[in-house]
Amino acid sequence: MGTGIVATAGATMPGLRTPATYVWALDAALLVFLVAAALRRWTWTTVRAQLADPVMAQFWGAPPMALMTVGTGTLLLGSDWIGLPAALAVDWTLWTVGTALGLATSVLVPLRMIGSGERAFGGWLMPVVPPMVSAASGALLAQHLPEGQFRQAVVLACYALFGVSLFATMVIVPQIWQRLVQHGLGAASTVPTLWIVLGPLGQSITASNLLASVPVLPGQTAFGILYGTITWGFALLWVAMATTVTIRTARRGLPFALTWWSFVFPLGTLVTGTSALATRIPSAMFSFVTLVLYAALVLAWVTVAVRTTLMTAKQS
Incomplete structure (x- = not known):
């Protein structure tokens, strides 16, 4: 999903x-390879063991996001190569599977943490x-639906999914x-x-x-601009804090680990969010x-991709 958000x-x-399309192609190939490798290695015992681990369980939120990120890239970029109908079919499939898995992780993993006594860390947000x-992905798909009850239902479902994640985030970030x-x-x-x-x-x-690009409710555009601008301000505050903490830690020693991918996808969402605001608000x-x-x-x-490749080569 880190590679996909770049695309x-x-x-x-x-x-x-054009460069973004090639990055999407790389990401799609990586997804196919990793899914095939995971299906060969995973067993029900392995899955249960990972879900039982208070740290590993959090990262089960990554697979559904990876699926939907590739799907969105297929719609936005891959359609140039495979055509819009095929791109829509791929995106709908990946969105449906990713949404189902994402809803499962957003319920099962937080339930796993109740009464565990574990201290919260950034990874708790992953599920x-x-x-x-x-x-976000569903909004792009809804733009290609004809007006009617189904389009309205998809948009309303997307707002409900928005609420699921938003209020869960509001509970976890203070912790x-x-x-x-x-x-x-x-x-x-x-x-x-x-x-x-x-x-x-x-x-x-x-x-x-x-x-807001798929109007079915009054005030969608105003909500997007107002909510987006307020949240954008807090996001920049968090960027400043996280950057300062990261630099201080790096001075003492910040060994490479796969957690470095946390630098990539979250920052990418801020790029897409800022770009969305730039589209709505005529501000340089x-x-x-x-x-x-x-x-x-x-x-x-x-940086992270090169370090990951070197680590993988060294281990193999």
């Missing part, structure tokens, strides 16, 4: 459609972000902040997970403004910040 965010950047991704205040940052390897907070923030800005500020954030996203992706 989908690039779809809105001027002059980057509850997928419904917000569903809301993360409380842990930071009372117990400090913890292990250096967990510091990148602070960036995951940007995921629901940026994706909710994206979703609220994309849904949003357009400029979108470009700056996208440059940072590409740099983060290249």
Whole structure:
């Protein structure tokens, strides 16, 4: 999903459609490879063991987001290669499966944490972000539906998914902040997970403004702009805090781990959210910040992708 967000965010950047399409193709190939590899290795015992682990369980939110990110890239970019009807078919399939899995993780994983005594960290948001991704992705799909009851139902369902993720986020983020205040940052390897907070923030800005493009309720555009601008301000505050904490930790030593991918997808959602606001509000500020954030996203992706490739090669 980290690679996919580089592609989908690039779809809105001027002059980057062709490079973004190649990134989407790479992401789609990676998804096929990883799904095939997972199906060969996973057993019910393995799945149960991962769900029983309070840390590993959180990252079950990643697969549904990966499916929907590739689906959105297929609609936005892949349609140039395979045609719009085929792209819609792929996106609807991946969106449906991803939404179902995302709803499952947003219920089952938080239930697993009740009474566990575990301290909250950024990874706790992973299981509850997928419904917000569903809301944003579903808004794009709804734009291709004819007006009628089904289109209205899809949009209303997307707003409901928006609420699932938003209010779950509002419950979890204060717990993360409380842990930071009372117990400090913890292990250096967990510091990148602070960036995951940007995921629901940026994706909710994206979703609220994309849904405004499919009007079925009064005030959708006003809600998208007002909610998006307010949340965007808090997201930039979190960027400043997370950046400061990351730099301080790096000075003491920040060993590479797969948690570094937390730098990528959440930042990408802020790019798409800022881009969505730039489309709604004729302000050069949003357009400029979108470009700056996208440059940072590409740099983060290249850094993490190279380090991941080197680590994988070394282990094999």
